[in-house]
Amino acid sequence: MDRAFDFEVCAGEGEARAGVLTTRRGAIETPVFMPVGTAGTVKGIRFEELESSDLDARIILGNTYHLWLRPGIEAIKACGGLHKFIGWNRAMLTDSGGFQVWSLGALRKITEEGTEFRSHIDGSLCFLSPEVSMEVQVALGAEIAMAFDECAPGEATQEEARRSMELTLRWAKRSKEAFEKLQGSVLPPPLGEGWGEGLASSKPSPLSPLPGGEGQSAESQTNNLRYQQALFGIVQGAGHLDLRRESLERTVEIGFDGYAIGGLSVGEEKHVMMEVIEEIAPRMPPDKPRYLMGVGTPEDLIEAVARGVDMFDCVLPTRNGRNGQAFTARGKLNIKNARYALDQKPLDESCSCSVCARHTRAFIRHLYQSGEMLASILLTHHNLAFFLDTMKRVRQAIRSGQFAKFRREFTEQLHCGLG
Ligand SMILES: [Zn+2]
Numbered sequence: 001m002d003r004a005f006d007f008e009v010c011a012g013e014g015e016a017r018a019g020v021l022t023t024r025r026g027a028i029e030t031p032v033f034m035p036v037g038t039a040g041t042v043k044g045i046r047f048e049e050l051e052s053s054d055l056d057a058r059i060i061l062g063n064t065y066h067l068w069l070r071p072g073i074e075a076i077k078a079c080g081g082l083h084k085f086i087g088w089n090r091a092m093l094t095d096s097g098g099f100q101v102w103s104l105g106a107l108r109k110i111t112e113e114g115t116e117f118r119s120h121i122d123g124s125l126c127f128l129s130p131e132v133s134m135e136v137q138v139a140l141g142a143e144i145a146m147a148f149d150e151c152a153p154g155e156a157t158q159e160e161a162r163r164s165m166e167l168t169l170r171w172a173k174r175s176k177e178a179f180e181k182l183q184g185s186v187l188p189p190p191l192g193e194g195w196g197e198g199l200a201s202s203k204p205s206p207l208s209p210l211p212g213g214e215g216q217s218a219e220s221q222t223n224n225l226r227y228q229q230a231l232f233g234i235v236q237g238a239g240h241l242d243l244r245r246e247s248l249e250r251t252v253e254i255g256f257d258g259y260a261i262g263g264l265s266v267g268e269e270k271h272v273m274m275e276v277i278e279e280i281a282p283r284m285p286p287d288k289p290r291y292l293m294g295v296g297t298p299e300d301l302i303e304a305v306a307r308g309v310d311m312f313d314c315v316l317p318t319r320n321g322r323n324g325q326a327f328t329a330r331g332k333l334n335i336k337n338a339r340y341a342l343d344q345k346p347l348d349e350s351c352s353c354s355v356c357a358r359h360t361r362a363f364i365r366h367l368y369q370s371g372e373m374l375a376s377i378l379l380t381h382h383n384l385a386f387f388l389d390t391m392k393r394v395r396q397a398i399r400s401g402q403f404a405k406f407r408r409e410f411t412e413q414l415h416c417g418l419g
Contacts, residue, residue: 005023007019007287014404023059036060036318037086042384043319059144062093063094065097069120082094083141096137098150099149114129147231151263152237161243234251238268245279259289261293321380322376329350340361342362343365347379
Protein backbone atom coordinates (compact mmCIF):
# COMPACT_ATOMS: atom_id res chain seq x y z
CA MET A 1 0.00 0.00 0.00
CA ASP A 2 1.59 3.26 -1.04
CA ARG A 3 -1.18 5.63 -0.15
CA ALA A 4 -2.32 6.99 3.16
CA PHE A 5 -5.62 7.98 1.62
CA ASP A 6 -7.99 5.92 -0.44
CA PHE A 7 -11.66 5.82 -1.37
CA GLU A 8 -13.77 2.97 -2.58
CA VAL A 9 -17.47 2.84 -3.47
CA CYS A 10 -18.97 -0.43 -2.19
CA ALA A 11 -22.65 -0.12 -3.04
CA GLY A 12 -25.02 2.18 -4.85
CA GLU A 13 -28.71 2.79 -5.31
CA GLY A 14 -29.75 5.40 -7.87
CA GLU A 15 -27.20 8.18 -7.41
CA ALA A 16 -26.72 7.32 -3.71
CA ARG A 17 -23.44 5.60 -2.81
CA ALA A 18 -21.99 3.79 0.18
CA GLY A 19 -18.23 3.61 0.41
CA VAL A 20 -15.15 3.53 2.59
CA LEU A 21 -12.67 6.35 2.95
CA THR A 22 -9.36 5.02 4.22
CA THR A 23 -6.99 7.34 6.07
CA ARG A 24 -3.91 6.66 8.17
CA ARG A 25 -6.11 7.30 11.21
CA GLY A 26 -8.91 4.91 10.48
CA ALA A 27 -11.47 3.72 7.99
CA ILE A 28 -14.49 5.97 7.56
CA GLU A 29 -17.68 4.59 6.10
CA THR A 30 -19.56 6.98 3.83
CA PRO A 31 -21.95 8.75 3.58
CA VAL A 32 -20.46 10.38 6.66
CA PHE A 33 -21.34 13.35 8.85
CA MET A 34 -18.38 15.25 10.31
CA PRO A 35 -19.03 17.17 13.55
CA VAL A 36 -17.50 20.64 13.43
CA GLY A 37 -14.63 21.30 15.85
CA THR A 38 -14.12 24.99 15.22
CA ALA A 39 -11.31 25.82 17.64
CA GLY A 40 -10.02 22.27 18.10
CA THR A 41 -13.09 21.27 20.09
CA VAL A 42 -16.53 20.13 19.08
CA LYS A 43 -18.39 22.57 21.32
CA GLY A 44 -20.04 21.09 24.37
CA ILE A 45 -18.88 17.49 24.06
CA ARG A 46 -15.84 15.53 25.22
CA PHE A 47 -13.80 13.45 22.78
CA GLU A 48 -14.62 10.31 24.82
CA GLU A 49 -18.27 10.86 23.96
CA LEU A 50 -17.52 11.43 20.27
CA GLU A 51 -15.63 8.12 20.29
CA SER A 52 -18.28 6.21 22.26
CA SER A 53 -20.48 3.68 20.47
CA ASP A 54 -23.35 6.15 20.92
CA LEU A 55 -21.78 8.56 18.46
CA ASP A 56 -18.69 6.90 16.99
CA ALA A 57 -17.60 9.97 15.01
CA ARG A 58 -14.78 8.82 12.76
CA ILE A 59 -13.75 12.22 11.49
CA ILE A 60 -14.18 15.77 12.75
CA LEU A 61 -13.57 19.13 11.16
CA GLY A 62 -11.16 21.81 12.36
CA ASN A 63 -11.30 25.47 11.27
CA THR A 64 -8.02 26.78 9.88
CA TYR A 65 -9.01 30.42 10.37
CA HIS A 66 -9.75 30.03 14.08
CA LEU A 67 -6.77 27.82 14.91
CA TRP A 68 -4.40 30.02 12.91
CA LEU A 69 -5.45 33.15 14.83
CA ARG A 70 -5.56 31.38 18.19
CA PRO A 71 -3.53 29.63 19.56
CA GLY A 72 -1.50 30.08 16.35
CA ILE A 73 0.50 27.70 14.25
CA GLU A 74 3.74 27.99 16.19
CA ALA A 75 1.95 26.90 19.37
CA ILE A 76 0.27 23.95 17.64
CA LYS A 77 3.54 22.90 16.02
CA ALA A 78 5.33 23.12 19.36
CA CYS A 79 2.63 20.85 20.82
CA GLY A 80 3.20 18.22 18.12
CA GLY A 81 0.52 19.04 15.55
CA LEU A 82 -3.24 19.43 15.87
CA HIS A 83 -4.14 15.81 16.74
CA LYS A 84 -1.63 15.67 19.58
CA PHE A 85 -2.44 19.18 20.79
CA ILE A 86 -6.16 18.50 21.15
CA GLY A 87 -5.91 14.80 22.04
CA TRP A 88 -7.90 13.42 19.10
CA ASN A 89 -6.39 10.42 17.37
CA ARG A 90 -9.02 9.78 14.74
CA ALA A 91 -9.18 11.48 11.35
CA MET A 92 -9.64 15.21 10.81
CA LEU A 93 -10.41 17.54 7.94
CA THR A 94 -9.41 21.19 7.98
CA ASP A 95 -11.14 23.84 5.89
CA SER A 96 -9.03 26.44 4.12
CA GLY A 97 -10.09 29.50 6.10
CA GLY A 98 -11.52 31.01 2.94
CA PHE A 99 -15.13 30.73 4.01
CA GLN A 100 -14.56 32.18 7.50
CA VAL A 101 -12.67 35.13 6.06
CA TRP A 102 -15.36 35.62 3.43
CA SER A 103 -17.97 35.63 6.23
CA LEU A 104 -16.23 38.65 7.81
CA GLY A 105 -17.91 40.76 5.11
CA ALA A 106 -16.82 44.40 5.28
CA LEU A 107 -13.83 43.50 7.45
CA ARG A 108 -11.97 41.91 4.51
CA LYS A 109 -10.48 42.94 1.19
CA ILE A 110 -10.03 40.38 -1.59
CA THR A 111 -7.24 40.77 -4.16
CA GLU A 112 -5.67 38.44 -6.70
CA GLU A 113 -2.97 37.59 -4.20
CA GLY A 114 -5.30 36.67 -1.34
CA THR A 115 -7.53 38.13 1.35
CA GLU A 116 -6.62 40.85 3.80
CA PHE A 117 -8.73 41.07 6.92
CA ARG A 118 -8.89 42.22 10.51
CA SER A 119 -8.68 39.51 13.15
CA HIS A 120 -11.98 39.18 15.03
CA ILE A 121 -9.91 38.64 18.19
CA ASP A 122 -7.65 41.69 18.40
CA GLY A 123 -8.32 43.67 15.22
CA SER A 124 -4.80 43.09 13.87
CA LEU A 125 -4.29 43.05 10.11
CA CYS A 126 -3.92 39.49 8.72
CA PHE A 127 -3.39 38.07 5.25
CA LEU A 128 -4.57 34.70 4.00
CA SER A 129 -3.70 33.32 0.56
CA PRO A 130 -3.60 29.86 -1.03
CA GLU A 131 0.07 29.56 -0.02
CA VAL A 132 -0.51 30.66 3.58
CA SER A 133 -3.57 28.42 3.92
CA MET A 134 -1.60 25.39 2.68
CA GLU A 135 1.26 26.17 5.03
CA VAL A 136 -1.14 26.38 7.96
CA GLN A 137 -3.08 23.25 6.97
CA VAL A 138 0.10 21.22 6.51
CA ALA A 139 1.29 22.36 9.95
CA LEU A 140 -2.08 21.36 11.44
CA GLY A 141 -1.64 17.95 9.81
CA ALA A 142 -5.25 16.88 9.24
CA GLU A 143 -5.79 13.87 6.95
CA ILE A 144 -7.77 16.04 4.54
CA ALA A 145 -6.95 19.65 3.64
CA MET A 146 -9.07 21.95 1.49
CA ALA A 147 -8.03 24.24 -1.36
CA PHE A 148 -8.30 27.97 -0.62
CA ASP A 149 -11.41 29.30 -2.37
CA GLU A 150 -13.61 32.33 -2.66
CA CYS A 151 -17.32 32.06 -2.09
CA ALA A 152 -19.79 34.19 -4.07
CA PRO A 153 -22.94 35.31 -2.25
CA GLY A 154 -26.04 33.17 -2.78
CA GLU A 155 -27.71 35.87 -4.89
CA ALA A 156 -24.56 36.67 -6.97
CA THR A 157 -25.20 37.70 -10.60
CA GLN A 158 -23.73 35.66 -13.44
CA GLU A 159 -20.92 38.20 -13.81
CA GLU A 160 -20.06 38.31 -10.09
CA ALA A 161 -20.24 34.53 -9.80
CA ARG A 162 -17.95 34.07 -12.83
CA ARG A 163 -15.35 36.48 -11.49
CA SER A 164 -15.39 34.65 -8.16
CA MET A 165 -15.24 31.22 -9.83
CA GLU A 166 -12.27 32.22 -12.01
CA LEU A 167 -10.44 33.49 -8.93
CA THR A 168 -11.22 30.25 -7.09
CA LEU A 169 -9.78 28.27 -10.03
CA ARG A 170 -6.55 30.29 -10.02
CA TRP A 171 -6.36 29.85 -6.25
CA ALA A 172 -7.03 26.10 -6.62
CA LYS A 173 -3.97 25.78 -8.89
CA ARG A 174 -1.84 27.77 -6.46
CA SER A 175 -3.18 25.69 -3.54
CA LYS A 176 -2.20 22.46 -5.24
CA GLU A 177 1.28 23.69 -6.17
CA ALA A 178 1.98 24.97 -2.66
CA PHE A 179 0.51 21.82 -1.09
CA GLU A 180 2.66 19.48 -3.20
CA LYS A 181 5.81 21.41 -2.39
CA LEU A 182 5.03 21.26 1.31
CA GLN A 183 4.13 17.56 1.25
CA GLY A 184 7.62 16.90 -0.06
CA SER A 185 9.31 18.95 2.63
CA VAL A 186 7.78 17.90 5.91
CA LEU A 187 7.82 14.74 7.94
CA PRO A 188 4.44 13.28 8.83
CA PRO A 189 3.40 14.12 12.38
CA PRO A 190 3.50 11.12 14.71
CA LEU A 191 0.21 9.32 15.01
CA GLY A 192 0.45 9.41 18.78
CA GLU A 193 -0.31 6.61 21.14
CA GLY A 194 -3.60 4.85 21.12
CA TRP A 195 -4.60 6.09 17.65
CA GLY A 196 -7.16 3.69 16.23
CA GLU A 197 -8.37 2.64 19.66
CA GLY A 198 -12.11 2.23 19.59
CA LEU A 199 -12.04 1.42 15.90
CA ALA A 200 -11.90 -2.31 16.57
CA SER A 201 -15.55 -2.76 15.72
CA SER A 202 -15.12 -1.33 12.23
CA LYS A 203 -14.94 -3.51 9.15
CA PRO A 204 -11.56 -5.15 8.55
CA SER A 205 -9.25 -2.20 8.68
CA PRO A 206 -7.11 -1.51 5.64
CA LEU A 207 -4.92 0.67 7.81
CA SER A 208 -1.57 -0.97 7.90
CA PRO A 209 1.15 -0.48 7.00
CA LEU A 210 1.21 3.14 7.98
CA PRO A 211 3.45 5.65 6.29
CA GLY A 212 6.13 6.94 8.57
CA GLY A 213 5.34 4.26 11.10
CA GLU A 214 7.94 2.53 13.16
CA GLY A 215 10.19 0.12 11.39
CA GLN A 216 9.88 1.74 7.99
CA SER A 217 12.99 2.77 6.17
CA ALA A 218 13.80 6.40 5.50
CA GLU A 219 13.27 5.69 1.83
CA SER A 220 9.76 4.35 2.22
CA GLN A 221 8.93 7.33 4.39
CA THR A 222 10.03 9.65 1.64
CA ASN A 223 7.97 7.76 -0.90
CA ASN A 224 4.92 7.99 1.26
CA LEU A 225 5.20 11.67 2.06
CA ARG A 226 3.45 12.66 -1.12
CA TYR A 227 0.36 10.98 0.26
CA GLN A 228 0.63 12.13 3.82
CA GLN A 229 -2.37 14.41 3.48
CA ALA A 230 -5.14 14.53 0.90
CA LEU A 231 -6.18 17.78 -0.77
CA PHE A 232 -9.74 18.44 -1.97
CA GLY A 233 -10.73 20.99 -4.60
CA ILE A 234 -13.89 23.09 -4.30
CA VAL A 235 -16.56 23.70 -6.94
CA GLN A 236 -18.04 27.23 -6.89
CA GLY A 237 -20.37 29.21 -9.18
CA ALA A 238 -23.23 30.28 -6.86
CA GLY A 239 -26.66 29.29 -8.19
CA HIS A 240 -25.63 29.34 -11.88
CA LEU A 241 -25.65 25.78 -13.17
CA ASP A 242 -23.52 26.51 -16.26
CA LEU A 243 -20.83 28.08 -14.07
CA ARG A 244 -21.05 25.21 -11.61
CA ARG A 245 -20.50 22.69 -14.43
CA GLU A 246 -17.55 24.68 -15.78
CA SER A 247 -16.09 25.04 -12.28
CA LEU A 248 -16.34 21.28 -11.76
CA GLU A 249 -14.73 20.46 -15.11
CA ARG A 250 -11.82 22.85 -14.62
CA THR A 251 -11.28 21.86 -10.96
CA VAL A 252 -11.10 18.20 -12.00
CA GLU A 253 -8.54 19.17 -14.67
CA ILE A 254 -6.27 20.51 -11.93
CA GLY A 255 -6.66 17.17 -10.15
CA PHE A 256 -7.48 16.60 -6.47
CA ASP A 257 -7.94 13.66 -4.09
CA GLY A 258 -11.59 14.57 -3.60
CA TYR A 259 -14.05 17.28 -4.63
CA ALA A 260 -16.33 19.54 -2.63
CA ILE A 261 -19.37 21.61 -3.48
CA GLY A 262 -18.85 24.95 -1.74
CA GLY A 263 -20.82 28.17 -1.58
CA LEU A 264 -24.19 26.64 -0.72
CA SER A 265 -26.41 27.43 2.26
CA VAL A 266 -25.19 31.05 2.02
CA GLY A 267 -28.53 32.78 1.51
CA GLU A 268 -29.80 31.14 -1.68
CA GLU A 269 -33.20 29.50 -1.69
CA LYS A 270 -33.44 25.83 -0.77
CA HIS A 271 -34.61 24.73 -4.23
CA VAL A 272 -31.55 26.47 -5.77
CA MET A 273 -29.27 24.53 -3.43
CA MET A 274 -30.90 21.23 -4.36
CA GLU A 275 -30.73 22.06 -8.08
CA VAL A 276 -26.99 22.73 -7.81
CA ILE A 277 -26.41 19.47 -5.90
CA GLU A 278 -28.53 17.51 -8.37
CA GLU A 279 -26.67 19.02 -11.32
CA ILE A 280 -23.14 18.72 -9.93
CA ALA A 281 -22.85 15.71 -7.56
CA PRO A 282 -23.59 12.99 -10.16
CA ARG A 283 -21.05 14.60 -12.55
CA MET A 284 -18.24 14.55 -10.00
CA PRO A 285 -15.53 11.90 -10.54
CA PRO A 286 -17.12 8.61 -9.44
CA ASP A 287 -13.93 7.27 -7.87
CA LYS A 288 -13.36 10.27 -5.59
CA PRO A 289 -15.19 11.36 -2.43
CA ARG A 290 -17.80 14.09 -2.88
CA TYR A 291 -18.15 16.56 -0.04
CA LEU A 292 -21.01 19.04 0.43
CA MET A 293 -19.67 21.83 2.64
CA GLY A 294 -21.64 23.33 5.50
CA VAL A 295 -25.01 21.63 4.82
CA GLY A 296 -27.42 21.04 6.57
CA THR A 297 -30.54 19.62 8.28
CA PRO A 298 -31.04 15.82 8.48
CA GLU A 299 -33.48 16.12 5.57
CA ASP A 300 -30.91 18.08 3.49
CA LEU A 301 -28.34 15.36 4.18
CA ILE A 302 -30.62 12.58 2.97
CA GLU A 303 -31.67 14.55 -0.12
CA ALA A 304 -28.00 15.23 -0.93
CA VAL A 305 -27.09 11.55 -0.42
CA ALA A 306 -29.87 10.70 -2.89
CA ARG A 307 -28.07 12.99 -5.38
CA GLY A 308 -24.67 11.34 -4.87
CA VAL A 309 -22.92 13.17 -2.00
CA ASP A 310 -20.62 11.23 0.40
CA MET A 311 -19.45 13.70 3.06
CA PHE A 312 -21.06 16.44 5.15
CA ASP A 313 -20.27 18.90 7.90
CA CYS A 314 -22.56 21.34 9.64
CA VAL A 315 -22.75 23.29 12.89
CA LEU A 316 -26.51 22.72 13.23
CA PRO A 317 -26.49 19.82 15.75
CA THR A 318 -24.04 21.59 18.09
CA ARG A 319 -25.15 25.21 17.63
CA ASN A 320 -28.87 24.47 17.78
CA GLY A 321 -28.26 22.19 20.78
CA ARG A 322 -26.78 25.12 22.67
CA ASN A 323 -29.84 27.17 21.71
CA GLY A 324 -32.24 24.63 23.18
CA GLN A 325 -33.23 22.82 20.01
CA ALA A 326 -33.27 19.04 19.59
CA PHE A 327 -33.41 17.28 16.21
CA THR A 328 -35.67 14.24 16.34
CA ALA A 329 -37.08 11.68 13.94
CA ARG A 330 -40.33 13.66 14.11
CA GLY A 331 -38.83 17.07 13.51
CA LYS A 332 -37.32 19.80 15.64
CA LEU A 333 -38.17 20.11 19.34
CA ASN A 334 -37.72 23.40 21.16
CA ILE A 335 -37.03 22.55 24.79
CA LYS A 336 -37.93 26.10 25.90
CA ASN A 337 -41.57 25.37 25.07
CA ALA A 338 -43.75 25.24 28.23
CA ARG A 339 -45.51 22.12 26.94
CA TYR A 340 -42.43 20.09 27.95
CA ALA A 341 -42.39 21.24 31.59
CA LEU A 342 -43.81 17.94 32.87
CA ASP A 343 -43.07 15.78 29.83
CA GLN A 344 -41.67 12.41 30.94
CA LYS A 345 -40.66 11.31 27.45
CA PRO A 346 -37.06 11.40 26.21
CA LEU A 347 -36.05 14.05 23.62
CA ASP A 348 -36.67 11.48 20.89
CA GLU A 349 -38.59 8.30 21.63
CA SER A 350 -36.92 6.44 18.80
CA CYS A 351 -33.36 7.47 19.76
CA SER A 352 -31.05 5.02 21.52
CA CYS A 353 -28.45 7.56 22.71
CA SER A 354 -27.40 7.69 26.36
CA VAL A 355 -29.19 11.02 26.92
CA CYS A 356 -32.51 9.64 25.68
CA ALA A 357 -32.00 6.47 27.73
CA ARG A 358 -31.64 8.46 30.94
CA HIS A 359 -33.25 11.90 30.89
CA THR A 360 -36.71 13.34 30.30
CA ARG A 361 -37.71 16.42 28.34
CA ALA A 362 -38.94 17.91 31.65
CA PHE A 363 -35.50 17.64 33.24
CA ILE A 364 -33.61 18.97 30.22
CA ARG A 365 -36.07 21.85 29.99
CA HIS A 366 -35.49 22.60 33.68
CA LEU A 367 -31.71 22.62 33.09
CA TYR A 368 -32.13 24.96 30.12
CA GLN A 369 -34.43 27.35 32.01
CA SER A 370 -31.98 27.38 34.93
CA GLY A 371 -29.08 28.28 32.66
CA GLU A 372 -27.27 25.04 33.53
CA MET A 373 -24.44 24.15 31.16
CA LEU A 374 -25.58 20.52 31.24
CA ALA A 375 -28.59 21.47 29.10
CA SER A 376 -26.29 22.37 26.20
CA ILE A 377 -24.15 19.30 26.79
CA LEU A 378 -27.11 16.90 26.75
CA LEU A 379 -28.78 18.52 23.73
CA THR A 380 -25.49 18.57 21.81
CA HIS A 381 -24.90 14.90 22.59
CA HIS A 382 -28.36 13.86 21.48
CA ASN A 383 -28.24 15.99 18.31
CA LEU A 384 -24.88 14.57 17.26
CA ALA A 385 -26.14 11.06 18.04
CA PHE A 386 -29.19 11.72 15.86
CA PHE A 387 -27.13 13.02 12.90
CA LEU A 388 -24.52 10.25 13.15
CA ASP A 389 -27.11 7.51 13.64
CA THR A 390 -29.15 8.81 10.70
CA MET A 391 -26.07 8.54 8.48
CA LYS A 392 -25.41 5.03 9.78
CA ARG A 393 -28.94 4.05 8.82
CA VAL A 394 -28.46 5.70 5.43
CA ARG A 395 -25.32 3.60 4.85
CA GLN A 396 -27.09 0.40 5.87
CA ALA A 397 -30.05 1.25 3.66
CA ILE A 398 -27.85 1.85 0.60
CA ARG A 399 -25.87 -1.33 1.23
CA SER A 400 -29.07 -3.39 1.43
CA GLY A 401 -30.76 -1.71 -1.53
CA GLN A 402 -33.41 -0.12 0.73
CA PHE A 403 -32.42 3.54 0.44
CA ALA A 404 -35.45 4.69 -1.56
CA LYS A 405 -37.74 3.15 1.06
CA PHE A 406 -35.68 4.60 3.91
CA ARG A 407 -35.74 8.08 2.36
CA ARG A 408 -39.52 7.97 1.92
CA GLU A 409 -40.21 6.73 5.45
CA PHE A 410 -37.70 9.11 7.07
CA THR A 411 -39.21 12.11 5.30
CA GLU A 412 -42.79 11.06 6.11
CA GLN A 413 -41.99 10.60 9.79
CA LEU A 414 -40.15 13.94 9.96
CA HIS A 415 -43.29 15.73 8.93
CA CYS A 416 -45.80 13.90 11.10
CA GLY A 417 -45.09 16.05 14.16
CA LEU A 418 -43.91 15.50 17.71
CA GLY A 419 -45.84 13.25 20.06
ZN1 LIG B 1 -31.03 10.79 21.90
